[in-house]
Amino acid sequence: MSHVLDEAYYKQLHDLQAVDFVLVELNLYLDTHPGDEAAIAQYNQFAELRKRIAEQFESQYGPLMNFGHSLSRAPWQWKEAPWPWQV
């Protein structure tokens, strides 16, 4: 199944992927440079930004995570398509 979504969906998804890329990079860097305080501050700053972007995305397109990490409206939103490989 493939799903056609509006341009805003792809834009918001891209924003989330971009901030998550920064976080993955900082995370792996900090795993081998645990004393770099500037990098830790940057990591925390991006983690806050990430929370806001994810909340905004979820309010429009449904939960990103299962098992209680995201909230749901009724009916249960988690099982709704699209799944990542369908967009």
Place this chain on the structure above:
Amino acid sequence: MWAYEKKLQYPVRVSKCDPLMAKFLMEQYGGADGELAAALRYLNQRYTIPDKVVGLLTDIGTEEFAHLEMIATMVYKLTKDATPAQMKAAGLGDHYAAHDSALFYTNAAGVPWTASYIAAKGDPIADLYEDIAAEEKARATYQWLIDMTDDVDLQDSLKYLREREIVHSLRFREAVEILKDKQDQRIYF
């Protein structure tokens, strides 16, 4: 435990139906240096490696599952509109006979994934060198895959994955240095 997020780590777009390219991409799905092997290799090594590098193995191992999902998405998108005749012409007749267009953990030649692709020596330096080699082999494979397609959308996602292998290799090299320092301390102090 693991948490799942309903999004890809990086976008995967393809500009045409191309089952032959999907066949080649299976090398990174169920091949010796593929993403499944990578994820399982690192996560399995965590239990006996020094605490200092468990975090790194956990994080890279987890990221590899995100890459596995990207490869799956490529294979899925490249084959979803293919007819049985097109699958056959692309050398995926054997695959189609057994799996229709379902994904399966094989390499590009159709050989099923096996645990003998991964190592766990229990010696931290030996294991990390194994991991560095695995990253370099995966990087090389991504380059060959990029060279085999003219689909610029697909190339974009493959280039992203190639760059991730470079970063993983770098981090594993740093992990080796961290453990070597520790070894020296044990010997000299």
